Amino acid sequence: MIRQAGLMLPRKEYKEPLYRLRQNEYCILLNFEGNPGNKPINRYVSLLEVKKYGLFRNVPDNVSINEILRNCEVVG
Numbered sequence: 001m002i003r004q005a006g007l008m009l010p011r012k013e014y015k016e017p018l019y020r021l022r023q024n025e026y027c028i029l030l031n032f033e034g035n036p037g038n039k040p041i042n043r044y045v046s047l048l049e050v051k052k053y054g055l056f057r058n059v060p061d062n063v064s065i066n067e068i069l070r071n072c073e074v075v076g
Contacts, residue, residue: 017073020058026074028055029065037065 021029028050029037041047042061050056059068 018071019068019073020075021056021068021072022076023074025055025059026069026072029069032065033069034066037069040064041068 028047032044032047040062041051041056041059047056048061051061
């Protein structure tokens, strides 16, 4: 429990992020956030082409973009 301003609040569980993205990968996926982000990476030809060149190595093709952005950690 955390004591804050006289209130007892339960501690939040820390969840390890599922995906590790570099800053440039994160910025690319932010362009697809929102309604277009409900589709996975393999539904966009442009993202699949970028993946061939080595970006998004740690990300599976069949996970929606919004889910990746919610469960990612930006490194470097």
